[in-house]
Amino acid sequence: MILLLKRQCQLQQIQALVSRLEFMGFTTAIIEQGSHPAIAILSGLEGDVMTEHFIEFPEVEKVLPFTNKYKLVGRDVKNTKTVINIKGVEIGGKDLAIMAGPCAIESEQQIDSIAEAVKAKGANILRGGAFKPRTSPYDFQGLGESGLRFLQEAAQRHGLLCVSEVMDVNDVACAEKYVDILQIGSRNMHNFALLKAVGRSKRPVLLKRGLCATYHEFLLAAEYIMSEGNPNVIFCERGIRTFETYTRNTLDLAAVPVIQALSHLPIIVDPSHGTGIRHLVAPMATAAIALKADGLMVEVHTDPDKSLSDAKQTISPAMFGELMQTVNAIHAVCGSAQCAVE
Amino acid sequence: MILLLKRQCQLQQIQALVSRLEFMGFTTAIIEQGSHPAIAILSGLEGDVMTEHFIEFPEVEKVLPFTNKYKLVGRDVKNTKTVINIKGVEIGGKDLAIMAGPCAIESEQQIDSIAEAVKAKGANILRGGAFKPRTSPYDFQGLGESGLRFLQEAAQRHGLLCVSEVMDVNDVACAEKYVDILQIGSRNMHNFALLKAVGRSKRPVLLKRGLCATYHEFLLAAEYIMSEGNPNVIFCERGIRTFETYTRNTLDLAAVPVIQALSHLPIIVDPSHGTGIRHLVAPMATAAIALKADGLMVEVHTDPDKSLSDAKQTISPAMFGELMQTVNAIHAVCGSAQCAVE
């Protein structure tokens, strides 16, 4: 249920109403609805709660039912696209969020030289894994907190933001100290405890689509994060699992226009995991931008073949530079998704 | 096995050698290898046939083993991209092959008005089904031969080529009289008898990817056609079946760079069947062209909602016109796949 508030309502009044509703046992979230402020009632509606209970509050103009299962992530709740501003870098706006870097942070020197290289070619966010989800317990599991420190220092030194994956509820507090964006990996898209934990963080969250998650489940995973109070979620399409084995995954680019039609949140594309093959990274990145994706996540390494993980899908700074040229040319023609919404 | 012939060999000499080889029990095909003429030995190599048997022919410069399972469709057999010229329209060259029209031919008037509309917006090939593959035997099955006649007349009247699907070996001879390109639908990609039948035709063949066909199987289906003597095959990526049900299929755009890397044949994309949703057709078409696809196949109807089949994925001439504008803008930036190969 959505309480559409009168247009002139002040933030203070809204917050007072929220307090009263929470005291009555409802879970709520402050949202916007068209040009009106509004409050979404997320739970507590079981039993005989009626529209009449709410319409009597003087701040409330109208009571609207939820028209779908997305109370917070849906387009019907918020018409304008969400733009996430992190230290001046806007994600979901006119510019592209270009996240680039190695699969795993291997050493202080490695991450620094890669940071320098990707910055030079046009990246604005440095990626790098410190906690690595590995199918086998005997594969390299990442450098942990010291890796995060190397990442942060390299990013700051070269004027980049940084993003890294958290795999465990107990790593969130640690990761928050170092990174600008917390990443939830594909294998954890259904890890509801972790989704809630990052939902309580102040950091924006990059949410990767699960290996076999439908669009509906992808949106509801974001709903988990938002329902805990974190409004800054960035979707990332990174390929789904199909019968085709030539590519590592099948990059489902239709996710870009579908998610942008269903949700106000930004979506980026990861062509590295989405294909698993070096020579497909640039073409698929280009196609993603032609689809008005809000950005890219690309695995780049100064010596791709010696990369400790994902070597086959990792590109060199030179290849990344060429990719950025085509991407920028396409972006100039197609623009961002901002306009597509109207 | 490939017999690389001496560069100065004349067509007459090559044909004489082919006759001799066929007389000896081998199946062969004349191919090109780099700048050399060459003959592929397709079968008859069982038992103790040795390289020495061939090297003695004076026309033969070198005997090469097949390096993979694609004897005719593979890049290693022919380095230059195949350009199919049909009455002046080139498929696989610098320009785009834009096939547009209704799912099914419904009447003489319907196909004529659609032909006029799509021609005006930039299509060069008219599509329309006369024999319809329908999951249920009780659904509309198409107008048959009279439909093909309406298609041909509409195409000629408006200066378009035309393409239509054949579903049965016994329909090939009939269809050849009317259409410029024979289409093999997804459901028949593994219908080997039909593949061989169109392989014996003089008409180019548009081969749609099967619902759950791997790239490897897709290439081998083209190999079936080529091994019967028809060198003009056009691949068409049209979506695969996955767990996602929001879209009708998952359009696997990575097929474009993958097939272009493995084969010298052109590939186009069908975003209508690939998504099944009207508002996704234009974005996915744009992405396909950004990936240097050689063309598009799009379902267009002057009254989409009244389309006898596939109404949900069919767009109006106006939407098609907008699509073409973006597609042309992207094509101007990205160019065709010609250059990508070097």
Next chain:
Amino acid sequence: MILLLKRQCQLQQIQALVSRLEFMGFTTAIIEQGSHPAIAILSGLEGDVMTEHFIEFPEVEKVLPFTNKYKLVGRDVKNTKTVINIKGVEIGGKDLAIMAGPCAIESEQQIDSIAEAVKAKGANILRGGAFKPRTSPYDFQGLGESGLRFLQEAAQRHGLLCVSEVMDVNDVACAEKYVDILQIGSRNMHNFALLKAVGRSKRPVLLKRGLCATYHEFLLAAEYIMSEGNPNVIFCERGIRTFETYTRNTLDLAAVPVIQALSHLPIIVDPSHGTGIRHLVAPMATAAIALKADGLMVEVHTDPDKSLSDAKQTISPAMFGELMQTVNAIHAVCGSAQCAVE
């Protein structure tokens, strides 16, 4: 639409009514509905045909709408299970239909010795491919008509029925002369021209599920065959294509109870193609019989490792003998699906 006829209607009256309806432009089929004779109107109902048009015929007791898309294969059209009697062997009844033999007929001697072996172990139907659907045009394509003759002679010599695949509309007439059951392979489940062709045959049809066909599509493929007049269709679950690559396919055993709940036609299981791995054939066959499948199709070769195709999934007569022992023990406990329906 179903015309429920009066119980006392004689066959002659029913046939006269059918003639009249067909003359009026309807396509029809004689079916049974509970204990009543009935006529299904398959097509011709477009426009303003009304229930009243039919209720006036004196033979008609009631006009029923179709409750689903299966006019002929559905349980709601015919409550009692279809039992197909071929020269005394009943398929769909109390006994099991055990189809065994090589993937491909390789020689007269080979098929004869396998026929002898599988008969001795309890098979009642000999399988063997004469027209082979091969992914590559360069793989062994089968012996053709002479293979069918070897198959028929071996079957007759050892007191077995025989079944073989047809791949082309033009092969049906030839195959009918030799085999008791015409098989439609997975790759042709959507080959509607072929489905119609075997629908006009007098021979029962073994219909294999397509690689990525849903239950709904599987049922409608049988509907295609039945709508042409052939009431004797046997379903065969043979595995679907999924992301798992360890097994050749994922054998979807739930198809057995699902299809038996939705249709009155028998269903058997092919654990050889369903798994692709020799040591899984017997366990999965056992599970199929525990699920009350009406039979099995198993690839058996006297020298499995030298089998010209499908060697990895082919078992020896000795393994087949052990399989039959367990299968018979399970069948004695579980019984056939006959009872399950009530």
Next chain:
Amino acid sequence: MILLLKRQCQLQQIQALVSRLEFMGFTTAIIEQGSHPAIAILSGLEGDVMTEHFIEFPEVEKVLPFTNKYKLVGRDVKNTKTVINIKGVEIGGKDLAIMAGPCAIESEQQIDSIAEAVKAKGANILRGGAFKPRTSPYDFQGLGESGLRFLQEAAQRHGLLCVSEVMDVNDVACAEKYVDILQIGSRNMHNFALLKAVGRSKRPVLLKRGLCATYHEFLLAAEYIMSEGNPNVIFCERGIRTFETYTRNTLDLAAVPVIQALSHLPIIVDPSHGTGIRHLVAPMATAAIALKADGLMVEVHTDPDKSLSDAKQTISPAMFGELMQTVNAIHAVCGSAQCAVE
């Protein structure tokens, strides 16, 4: 690397050697290899560690390389099947582990009456969810710790063991106090932090297959648990996600013989989630037992239609009773997998 120890080695000697190896920086596990005790070196082997370093220890008879990626779960590491004994109930032995109960624990009374009912029909382990993984954050999330207490009390009152899912690393300590078996749900099969956490528990772990996990990934998830020291892992096949939407999932019964061939650990089957349809639960349970699965997990509710979650796939105690009769009849014929291994 595996250090095969001399047959006469005493446990004390082995433990002393382990301490030394761990002091040297290796991670190890005590395993058995044929009839020999052995120590697996799990990590620390990077760099220039050589076979010679180990062969000098007097306890070591031979140094073996790992032949595959499963250092602890594989058949090659341990030939005899693992039997997990929990308070007298053996899982992986001759008897079946029958886990039955509601999807979610709803109240003290509900779980008690279901416990009584399933015990009477032959279950030996009570299931019930206290922490529920729900796709939407607004669905019922379970009773938490008080649910676990109700579960434990109901189980003890009726002479049953109990199993419940943990979703968060931080819930493991709490759950251990109440349940006999910790369950890892499908959505967490790739939650490596959680796998490690239950790997450090003394409780056996029921590991459900991920929605799109391959057998290989399934085995490696168990490897994660075992590599932390917990040898008692029970696999559970519960259906995979495919294109088929009629059933909730596609129950991949081939997993039973495949996993039993590759691993010494027991495997059970969940036909409730595996099909999502009430009338398919009993047939698929029967098939699983015909395949020598080591047990079942079935959703049972005294009032299935009022079940707070998974109502459609939940069966009544009466249906469960009939299921058990068939299952026991089949088990009497087929026996357990013990013998199958020889």
